Amino acid sequence: MKSILGRKMGMTQVFAQDGTMYPVTVIEVLPNSVLQVKTVETDDYDAIQVGYEDKKENRCNKAELGIFKKANVSPKYEIAELKGDEMMKYEVGQSITCDIFEAGEMVDVTGVSKGKGFSGAIKRWHFTIGPKGHGSGYHRGAGSYATNGRYNRGVMKGKKMPGHDGHKTSTILNLLVVAVDPANNAILVKGAIPGPKKSIVKIKSAVKCNKKVEVKPLVNYTPAVTEVVEGGEEK
Secondary structure (H helix, E strand, O other): OOEEEEEEEEEEEEEEOOOOEEEEEEEEOOOEEEEEEEOHHHHOOOEEEEEEEEOOHHHOOHHHHHHHHHHOOOOEEEEEEEOOHHHHHOOOOOEEOHHHOOOOOEEEEEEEOOEEEEEOHHHHHOOOOOOOOOOOOOOOOOOOOOOOOOOOOOOOOOOOOOEEEEOOEEEEEEEEEEEEEHHHOEEEEEOOOOOOOOOEEEEEEOOOOOOOOOOOOEOOOOOOOOOEOOOOOEO
């Protein structure tokens, strides 16, 4: 299993040469620096710790600076652990780039969903709205919190009530990698992924789907270079 950190940049669409349109999310994947290698012998599990995107030293505390100096890498904004057999071949100080994935692979993308603030039970849990007539005294309430005598000291844990909506870690499964652009440190994934723009996401090999899908050749939008010869004619 392969995995890497990236940053969601937004959505767009790309076209194949036969006219097929792919709605894609653009993920910026800068090189991930390996900070630590954890093994079963030392930490009871196998994983590597990586850092993503450089930041200034004066924005780090002493504990963070110690981690980066020990690995001999520049300070990073995001630190996370990546697991998988294929990730254990990397050593401290090495960089993991976006070309570990190829077009046609299926991936799972994990991120933190958009926060929607304090929401009522109707919006947060999709409860049914009460009667809208003027005689009704119940329109958008959360309903009864009674426990039917099973929990007399308060409200049962996990009761669906108004509260903070969104801002939860979520994973979208089986997304198709449409294109990988190592020159621009970008991966194009078909469909939407969790989180707002500029949020950090984790891309990893799909757990439930190992097949590889053929992606049609995309249209190349790079402008053609024309040479001007003597006499003002284009070549």
